[in-house]
Every structure is written in structure tokens, then in C-alpha cells.
Amino acid sequence: MTKLQGMIFDMDGLLFDTEWLYYQATQVVADEMGIPYSKDLYLAYVGVSDEEVWAAYHTRFDSEFGQDTVDRFIQSAFDRTVTMFRQGTAELKPGVHEILRFLDEQQIPRVLASSNQRAVIDTLLEAADLTAEFPTIVCFDDVTKAKPDPEIFEKAQQILDVPKESLVILEDSANGIHAAHRAGISVIMIPDLIAPTTIIEEKVLTILPSLTEVPEFLTKAYTV
Template sequence: MNRLAGVIFDMDGLIFDTEMIYYEATQIVADELKIPYDKALYLRFLGVSDEEVWEGYHRLFDETFGTEYVQQFIEQSYRKTLEMFEAGQASLKPGVRELLRALDDAGLPRVVASSNQREVIDRLLAVSNLSHEFMEIISFEDVVRAKPDPEIFEVAQQRLQLPKERLVILEDSQNGILAAYAAGIPVIMVPDLLLPDEELKQKTVAVLDSLVEVPSFLQRFYN
């Protein structure tokens, strides 16, 4: 990595401990509707856009339950997730506020680049009083192709107006790492639910246990 000038944050599983809430909300609704769903199925779609997840559910369940019933499952799961977010159940991951303060002290701008919908991103940031911490938010609505396509990170780099080699991406998922690598932007992985294999590790600058470790790691690149 070169001298650091800006930071791109993923959101789900990185800033917020949301992945289990997505799973729990969907599992509650699936149980109510008698749809065969479990954590293994949830993990199959980890790190992709909502649109791709929903398409996957239709592929898996339409033949058995019908398109309208599966759409009901999707919509109820989405509403249940938002209810849980509004109730403040998506806790901040350890080290978030400390990292943001360190980046403030270093004068480094940052953006959020998430495959989630803008409505969800805005709600989560507002509930945790983090909306002011990011100069831009790039969401699912701002791109044509979701991660692992590099488009979302390329848009983030354009918004920051900084060279790729002077940026770093913070990511937790395989698709996020692949997208960062394809974009040619250095990436640090902070794993959430799934650990990287050796091949994925080779595509990162580092794999750190939590955001708590990030400030000291980055310090060498902006001093």
C-alpha cells in the first residue's frame, strides 16, 4: 500500500453486526410460512445484493410454493428485518467508533460502498448516529452489477476522486474481497461469519480479527 488518502467501508458484517439479524428475521418468517429454510441456505447468499438473494429464493421455492407465496415470504422477511433494525438490534461491530476517530485525526475521508439498499443503509447509520461520518454512500441503487463485480468500488473511488493505490477497502465477505481485487484497490479483510481460504487471503493486504486492529495497522500508511 502507498500513502493512504481515503477509506471505503463495506457495511453489513463490517460496521454493523447485521448478518445474523438478516438470518433470524428470515428464519422467523420462513417458519411461519412453512418454507424450508436454514442457516446453511442463508450463508449461500452471503455478500450478494438483495436482488440476487430474492431471485435465488424464487428459483428455489417457486415450483413448490408458487411465485406469489415466495414473494410474500420475501416481503415479510424484509419488513421483519427493518423492524429489528429500528429496534436497535443491529449492534456496532467492535472498534467502529475508535476507527472513525482515528481516521478523523488523520484527516482521511471515507465512504460507504454497500450492496444493500439505500433505505436500509440510511436507517442503520441514523439509528447509530453515524450518518455524518461518511461523505458519500454508494448503494445497490447506484450500480448495475453487485459484488463480486468491481463496479461499486469503482464508483466509490470516483466519488472520492483519489487514486486507487492511495485507497483501502475494508470488507468482511468473499464477494467483497473479489470485487476489491478486481477493482485494483487494496483491501483489508475483517471476517464476519466466514473465514477466508488461502487463495482469498492472497487477494488482501491483510486479514485482521476485528476493526479494533485496523487503526494501528493503517497508521504506518498515513504517518
């Protein structure tokens, strides 16, 4: 059996129940401004960097509403979301403390690899009193290409400095799964808003209902 020597965590939708909050905040602002936004549109960009999502909004809405209005829409939705995060509205997903405790007990290092901005990551971790749990973070600010490009996971692997075959990534989104697969690192999917497709199922080590089940699976699949 391969020895597990490191863990890479996604954040939104995996550690924090943030995806629904992002959608709610954006929908409220869109409704106030008369912009035809929808849940389906939001779901189309789950797991994509903010920069790419915002560019897509401009492509979709600028011709009807103008660039300045779309800029205000994006900024207002962002500000509303961050305010919710600072207030501690983003709940932890089930099993977060269990998997962190397991890794501590086994002395397995971890890196947080999120397509989000560092300021937002810090806000969420601080609100949940998890800052000390993730001393190493790779984020939007550190890469030139977002998921599904493998760059963020390759950087995380370089930081951990362990062989790819001894690493496991925890992800919830399709773009994250594709990025892990392209990086050549095994990935466990914990689905959030979007159910896995057949293509995704072929690219993951396993699919588990929550982080709570991860320690048991790792104990059976790896030497820890």
C-alpha cells in the same frame, strides 16, 4: 511508503452486526410459512445484493410454493428485519468508533460502499447516530452490478478522486474481497460469519480480527 488518501467501507457484517439478524428474521418467517430455509442457504448469499438473493429464492422455491408465496416470504422477512433495525437491534461491530476517529484525526476521507438499499442504510446509520459520519454513500441503488463485480468500488474511488494505490477497502465477505481485487484496490478483511479461504487470503492486504486493529496496521503500512 504509499500515502493513505482514502478509505472505503462495506457495511453489513463490517460496521453493523446485521448478518445474523438477517438470518434470524428470514428463518422465523420461513418456519412460519413452512419453507425449508437454513443457515447454510443464508450463508451462501452473504455479500450478495438483495435483488440477487431474492431471485435465487424464487429459483429455489417457486416450483413448490408458487411465486406469490415466495414474494410474501421475501417481503415478510425484509419487513421483519427493517423493524429490528429501526428498533436499534443491530449492534455496532467492535472498533467502529476507533477507526472513524483515526480517519478524522488524519483527515482521511471515506465512502460507504454497500450492496444494501439506501433506505436500509439510512435506517441503520440513523439508529446508531452515525449518519453524519458517512456523508458519501454508494449503494445498490447506484450500480447496475453487485459485488463481486467491482462497479461499486470503482464508483467509490471516482468519488474520492484519489489513486487506487492510495485507497484501502474494509470488507468482511468473500464477494466483497473479490470485488475489491477486481477493482485493483487493496482490501483488509475483517471476517464476520464466514472464515477466509486460501483463495481469499491471497487477495487481501491482511486479515484482522476486528476494526479495532485497523488504525495500528494502517500506521505501519502507510504514510498517514
